[in-house]
Amino acid sequence: MSAKASDPELRIRARNEALISDAATRLFARKGFEGTRISEIAEAAGLPKANVYYYFGSKAEIYRSILRRLLTNWTVALDHLSEERDPFEALEAYVRAKLEHSRRFPDETRVFATEILAGGPYLTPEDRELMRVGMLRPVEVLEAWIARGLIRPVHPRHLMITLWSAAQYYADFEIMAAHTLEVKKLKRADYDTAADTIVQTTLRGLRPDPVPA
Amino acid sequence: MSAKASDPELRIRARNEALISDAATRLFARKGFEGTRISEIAEAAGLPKANVYYYFGSKAEIYRSILRRLLTNWTVALDHLSEERDPFEALEAYVRAKLEHSRRFPDETRVFATEILAGGPYLTPEDRELMRVGMLRPVEVLEAWIARGLIRPVHPRHLMITLWSAAQYYADFEIMAAHTLEVKKLKRADYDTAADTIVQTTLRGLRPDPVPA
DNA sequence: AAGAAAGCTGACGGTTGCGTCAGTTCCCGT
């Protein structure tokens, strides 16, 4: 019944590292790196502080591990876009997936947002490289669509930023969005309307001219 | 030659408060509230730490004064939108003005962004009310345009968020945008291209249907 | 010119938080 060393799911180390990482993510998202105390993380994880230090060498190490995990997830998420798909179908799916991610995991993306806002002091060169190559594929896909005349010839990187920023906003600046919408908290329906609006404006604006004048 | 008490420009108090406020804005933007030391602010302002405390009662007081100033500026900036103007002209002017502001004063908006990300712990109820009423006018204007059939019937608040988020992104997440564009630092031309892209996509998507099918 | 008010500041107290460590307990293969 007890955990085996060979069972990776139940290994004590894996379980506790996840406990710490999850608690830290929640706290870093709310209070930032400097604003979060290791003792808070420990308490939220249900462990004594010294135990946290048994698994992680420092606060920065916990923080960096969270950033790294998010970055790898992020680059994977761009796979929605492939040259063969219909551009509007693919982009709509991407926008909706991004918003859904914002809705379900706001804390991860907030930690990353705070880091970027601060100028990326904890991002390693490898992290930055991950970001760079992650953007390569979608840009190529957009350029291919443009070359085939399937979407209007807009700047692909700026287009990605525009789409990205909208989805990001609902997670990172949720309380601002809630204020704007005059609701207490964003509900699933709000995210759906957000997606609809983006589809009806930005994506619609990408359609090639139907009329000459 | 020396400053007179009646001269508001040169009054020592006004000058030093501005010195402190400016230095604090730069530092809060980079390092957040908790990450910024009063001693750093003092050094950046060229004053001894105790002198900072002569003008401000606490770190939180400096921080709140920055937030308040930004909020009042912000609500004023929405005046671009008025019902009488052509929607696309007005919205384009708004987007360009917003991006220009992001380019010229990235630090102010970053301080605010960090605060919102954290959930707004230092925002007073008055601040929140300022945000709410600031949004009232533009929404009314958008609704009037929609009622007159000048733009497509999209959700006005979500539209504002979409426009807002894009402009915001270039200031707050500048290093992310720079990475995406594969440049070291954003130049004026990048902001112009950003504005063009938004105009050509999101605003273009707002045009009423020219063709039925 | 002289008194008052505003501006200024070095030194310090109290607190908090990061990270350590020595010693204990638990787990697990054999």
Add this chain to the structure above:
DNA sequence: ACGGGAACTGACGCAACCGTCAGCTTTCTT
């Protein structure tokens, strides 16, 4: 069932930081 390694932890050292204060200097007013 036992030995060794992994897991755990209370107590603490040390450094950093916020905010204070008592007394000094400059500026202003009359």
